[in-house]
Amino acid sequence: MTNLESYQHSVDLLCKRYFNDPEEFSIDMGELLGWANYDGFYHSVIAYIELKYPKVYEYYFCWEDE
Numbered sequence: 001m002t003n004l005e006s007y008q009h010s011v012d013l014l015c016k017r018y019f020n021d022p023e024e025f026s027i028d029m030g031e032l033l034g035w036a037n038y039d040g041f042y043h044s045v046i047a048y049i050e051l052k053y054p055k056v057y058e059y060y061f062c063w064e065d066e
Contacts (some may be wrong), residue, residue: 007036007045015053022059029060 001009010032018025036045050057 003039004041004044007032007039007041008048011045011049011053015049015056018053018056018059026060 014025014028014032033042033045036042046057046061049060
């Protein structure tokens, strides 16, 4: 598994439980995005979320679109 695939796997796990516990999700997603930014995968991870989990993207990243 490559680093990007590892991030995608983590996103899959987080997004599947997003609507069960949005507060915990936000903390975990923030940490994951911080590491993705550090490793140079931030934009790839964001694009993956937008493509595969549009509802989560809409709720979590709506402030960026304003």
